[in-house]
Amino acid sequence: MLYIKCPYCGLRAQKEFSYGGDATVKRPNINEEVSSKDWDNFVYMRKSPRGKHIELWQHIAGCRQWIKVQRDTATHEIFQTAKVTEEIR
Amino acid sequence: MSQLFRLNKEGLINRNKKISFTFNGKKLFGYEGDTIASALIANGIHLVGRSFKYHRPRGFFGAGVEEPNAKLQVEFNGHSEPNVNATEMELVEGLSATSQNCWPSVNFDIGAINNFLKMFFPAGFYYKTFMWPKSFWYKIYEPFIRKAAGLGVASIEKDKERYEHKFEYCDLLVTGSGPSGLASAYAAAKNGAKVILAEDKPRFGGTLLTDDVSIDNLSGKDWAEKIITELKSMPNVTVKNRSQVFGYYDHNMLVMFERVSDHLEKKSKFTPRQRLWYIRAKETILSTGSIERPIVFGNNDTPGIFLSAAAKEYMKVYGVLVGKKPLIFTNNDSAYETALEFKKNNVEPIILDTREEHSSEVIDEAKSKGIDIRFSHGVIVANGYKKVKSAKIGKLNKDKNSFERIETVDCDCICVSGFWTPSVHLASQSGNKLKYEEKIDAFIPDKKKQHETSVGAANGSFTLEESLKNGFENGSNLSAKITDTKTEIAIPNVNEKKYGAHDKFWCMPLPKNENPKRFVDFQNDVSVSDIEIALREGYRSIEHVKRYTTLGMATDQGRTSNLNGLQLVSNIENKIVPEVGHTTFRPPFTPITIGTIVGREVGMEYMPTRKTPMHEWHEKNNAVFVDAGAWKRPRYYKQGNETLFEASKREAKNVRENVGICDVTTLGKIDIKGPDAAEFLNRVYTNAWMKLPVGKARYGLMLREDGIVMDDGTTTRISENHYHMTTTTAQAANVLSHLEYYLQIVWPELNVNVVSTTEQWAGAAIAGPKSRDMLSKLYPNLDVSNEALPFMGYKEAEFFGVTSRIFRISFSGELAYEINVKSDHGMFMWEKMMEVGKEFGNQPYGTEALSTLRIEMGHVAGPELDGRTIPSDVSLNGLVSKKKDFIGKNSLGREAFNVESRQKIVGLIPIDRKSSIPEGSHIVQDQNAKLPNPKLGHVSSSCWSVENNNPFSLAIMKDGKNMIGKKFFAVSPLKNKSIEVEVISSHYVDPEGKRVRS
Numbered sequence A: 001m002l003y004i005k006c007p008y009c010g011l012r013a014q015k016e017f018s019y020g021g022d023a024t025v026k027r028p029n030i031n032e033e034v035s036s037k038d039w040d041n042f043v044y045m046r047k048s049p050r051g052k053h054i055e056l057w058q059h060i061a062g063c064r065q066w067i068k069v070q071r072d073t074a075t076h077e078i079f080q081t082a083k084v085t086e087e088i089r
Numbered sequence B: 001m002s003q004l005f006r007l008n009k010e011g012l013i014n015r016n017k018k019i020s021f022t023f024n025g026k027k028l029f030g031y032e033g034d035t036i037a038s039a040l041i042a043n044g045i046h047l048v049g050r051s052f053k054y055h056r057p058r059g060f061f062g063a064g065v066e067e068p069n070a071k072l073q074v075e076f077n078g079h080s081e082p083n084v085n086a087t088e089m090e091l092v093e094g095l096s097a098t099s100q101n102c103w104p105s106v107n108f109d110i111g112a113i114n115n116f117l118k119m120f121f122p123a124g125f126y127y128k129t130f131m132w133p134k135s136f137w138y139k140i141y142e143p144f145i146r147k148a149a150g151l152g153v154a155s156i157e158k159d160k161e162r163y164e165h166k167f168e169y170c171d172l173l174v175t176g177s178g179p180s181g182l183a184s185a186y187a188a189a190k191n192g193a194k195v196i197l198a199e200d201k202p203r204f205g206g207t208l209l210t211d212d213v214s215i216d217n218l219s220g221k222d223w224a225e226k227i228i229t230e231l232k233s234m235p236n237v238t239v240k241n242r243s244q245v246f247g248y249y250d251h252n253m254l255v256m257f258e259r260v261s262d263h264l265e266k267k268s269k270f271t272p273r274q275r276l277w278y279i280r281a282k283e284t285i286l287s288t289g290s291i292e293r294p295i296v297f298g299n300n301d302t303p304g305i306f307l308s309a310a311a312k313e314y315m316k317v318y319g320v321l322v323g324k325k326p327l328i329f330t331n332n333d334s335a336y337e338t339a340l341e342f343k344k345n346n347v348e349p350i351i352l353d354t355r356e357e358h359s360s361e362v363i364d365e366a367k368s369k370g371i372d373i374r375f376s377h378g379v380i381v382a383n384g385y386k387k388v389k390s391a392k393i394g395k396l397n398k399d400k401n402s403f404e405r406i407e408t409v410d411c412d413c414i415c416v417s418g419f420w421t422p423s424v425h426l427a428s429q430s431g432n433k434l435k436y437e438e439k440i441d442a443f444i445p446d447k448k449k450q451h452e453t454s455v456g457a458a459n460g461s462f463t464l465e466e467s468l469k470n471g472f473e474n475g476s477n478l479s480a481k482i483t484d485t486k487t488e489i490a491i492p493n494v495n496e497k498k499y500g501a502h503d504k505f506w507c508m509p510l511p512k513n514e515n516p517k518r519f520v521d522f523q524n525d526v527s528v529s530d531i532e533i534a535l536r537e538g539y540r541s542i543e544h545v546k547r548y549t550t551l552g553m554a555t556d557q558g559r560t561s562n563l564n565g566l567q568l569v570s571n572i573e574n575k576i577v578p579e580v581g582h583t584t585f586r587p588p589f590t591p592i593t594i595g596t597i598v599g600r601e602v603g604m605e606y607m608p609t610r611k612t613p614m615h616e617w618h619e620k621n622n623a624v625f626v627d628a629g630a631w632k633r634p635r636y637y638k639q640g641n642e643t644l645f646e647a648s649k650r651e652a653k654n655v656r657e658n659v660g661i662c663d664v665t666t667l668g669k670i671d672i673k674g675p676d677a678a679e680f681l682n683r684v685y686t687n688a689w690m691k692l693p694v695g696k697a698r699y700g701l702m703l704r705e706d707g708i709v710m711d712d713g714t715t716t717r718i719s720e721n722h723y724h725m726t727t728t729t730a731q732a733a734n735v736l737s738h739l740e741y742y743l744q745i746v747w748p749e750l751n752v753n754v755v756s757t758t759e760q761w762a763g764a765a766i767a768g769p770k771s772r773d774m775l776s777k778l779y780p781n782l783d784v785s786n787e788a789l790p791f792m793g794y795k796e797a798e799f800f801g802v803t804s805r806i807f808r809i810s811f812s813g814e815l816a817y818e819i820n821v822k823s824d825h826g827m828f829m830w831e832k833m834m835e836v837g838k839e840f841g842n843q844p845y846g847t848e849a850l851s852t853l854r855i856e857m858g859h860v861a862g863p864e865l866d867g868r869t870i871p872s873d874v875s876l877n878g879l880v881s882k883k884k885d886f887i888g889k890n891s892l893g894r895e896a897f898n899v900e901s902r903q904k905i906v907g908l909i910p911i912d913r914k915s916s917i918p919e920g921s922h923i924v925q926d927q928n929a930k931l932p933n934p935k936l937g938h939v940s941s942s943c944w945s946v947e948n949n950n951p952f953s954l955a956i957m958k959d960g961k962n963m964i965g966k967k968f969f970a971v972s973p974l975k976n977k978s979i980e981v982e983v984i985s986s987h988y989v990d991p992e993g994k995r996v997r998s
């Protein structure tokens, strides 16, 4: 079970979180024209890297904040966590 | 009956307390502190089971977790458990143990015939022998294998015991209480660290209990006791025996299995049987010690053959002799201690040492005590079928591959030692890549992967002095980093014998023309020739050899066999062991019970139960409940002998004719507040929200970004910047997360807050033509006319003195209202409604009637919004705005979503107007067509229409409304039904929606 540091609550067990996918995907702006290709990329296309991956988790059984987690998908090592408004280098 | 093999004084058992038990029906006794194994050996019983493949007689081999053979079916305290390790299970009064894997009995086993049909079971026999024909599997092979080779039998009774889970955090977790573990725990505890010390066995001390050493002038055992006593007295230390740390998981989480009460004669009602600990440790000391490995020789599985350290442990801990005419067969010095222990107890051993004549401290001691030592010797083959009677031994030539002399000696046990294998399982599980240590011919942990530090024998240090030093240093350094305190501790003086080098000798050669089985893996019956076959057949990777031969794949995880297997492969392949590599270690280290894994999450505790504030009323009024997620909802209220069908029909009919009330508390409710709330809703829902006035509700539809309908519900504008959203019961949690996602990540600029209020409000729907009359009685001072409170209107008013919200919304398609009061007033509201509603014929209705009402109205719900439908599929495209953008809008233009023949919602009625159509039925053109019969759609929801008094169903069907008027078959192979149906509109009742507006 992973041990995830919520930027608001501190280190908490994985049980308290739910996974939210790739955090680097950006939704096209509302009310803005978007090509079918860009839209399809946003909705469907995800990388599945082996290694470092910046992803979203929601602290559902805690503060309910969505957070960013930089994790190694192979070893599960967590390098960094951040608020969604913050950048992960 | 006297115990012929029990020593008079020796041992740590309690001789004042006899314990009776039975083995294969025979009444026996042992003492408190015995294991099943030690008690049986004391009674001279060695034959305990039959081997897996060949059904050869098997006896005890070890004295603890390393045991590959002695797995018994054990009954005690009213439960029966298979595969219990007899060398670990403590004896309790009334216990009854039976041999498994033998039929009809351990003494006469029909399967033993396999032993004489060896060609039947070579390596890979599972793959080769039983390949064809397929039908033979079920009828012949499988029943045969199951009967002859099954392990124990799992109980089919309900497990009445209690199991617990516990979460714990500590600075340092120490796994194993041998010398290095004790030293680590002690040093860390003195630094003020929060320490957990876990010991698998009932007694603390590990090898200190059996080794002939002294520490600070105390015996090993006394020193261990002194340290444990001090540790127990410290508030920052938790000391646990009977506790096996069996898994090392991500982020330094370790899992421990504690045997809490199996050994107790009496326990209080709430004492759990076993407990699972999830321990998050900042640092972990792995002081798991080492396991002796055997030397491979002919018939080395005969009962009476033991690991040499196990034989010593039986003497020193249990006061039991494994035999009275022992042969000690060794390639190293440690087995001499076993010989000395025998000698001390007046038993004359013979030592066969594979090394050439030489001397060391312990060899000299053995010599001086007059023990018969034969160098360059080894056991070639053991004789005796159900017990060792003699052994053919040989003097090895210098090449160690041939014999100078062969003779037979009498013996009743053989104690074998092929040196020591560090227990690296936990280190390996942590992700540590192991490295091969030439000096000890075994793998030890390499660079740290998590926060694991291996010490003592687990790290390949086999001397007490080194182990203690290692333990004190690591315990102190690791904890000092955490507590910032460093207490100096003097490392104690140690007195131990110095051992000479071991012999790199693992497998005894065979004389020409002799071919007894030489087992590498006892539990899975894998012999030297099996490994040779696998290599001859081209298997190279050790992982493949393992799977082909099943080497190391039994429940003992190859604790005594892995390294010998590797040595064998490397010898045959002419490689060095590190090139061959090792197989992966996986948790659990030892088998654990399913009950422990499940813990308290069984039956009613499997998940939380959510009850509405009116639950008790429903119970008292014969509600039959249905699970809606964690909620309990009344499905129907049973009157007399009514069936579900009859009751739901009565309830639904009453709504259509009079008025009914339904508990709708379980609907998800979300409070939405903020100046940008309208803009937010406008983006979340497909329809327009900017112009909804205060005091009005609106039906809304939300999509996922891929255009699929996510949920539907009504949202009401309570005040300027305050909205009340409802969701379906099932989607409540998902919708909240969905809203939070967009507010926190996608549109943080919107000034809006959301919070779940599902449990703050109790809700009741009153529906039916007489609902307005009833409402006016409930709110005598309120104008509830159609003009004052129109369809989709909203009012706040006092309900007999308590705050309430009135929403004029309808799911049943009738004139209807939903009243919300604070949860605490839910029961009050409900009872008042029942009382006031009497004169209007008000009756409660459950979810079954609710479904009937919405289905015949053509209102969609979960079965239609099943994660595959878009708005136009379910006739909700009227709610999709063309003017504004919203979540999922861009996806609605996808080609596949706009194909004319796409599956869409329709209604179905049976041609005979009688046969109910099973939900899930497939719609086909021709019921007798050849399979696969082309599927035109499926039946999503079915009911008995109370309005038209015949069955009616909703279906999602190809070409949708174009099919209206045509006839098809609804087939359900599951229910073995085929019903001819006609396609009609999905709006079966009141298609214009006049009633809700009346």
Ligand SMILES: [Zn+2]
Pocket (backbone or CB within 6 Å): A006, A007, A008, A009, A010, A059, A062, A063, A064, A065
């Ligand atoms: Zn948090």
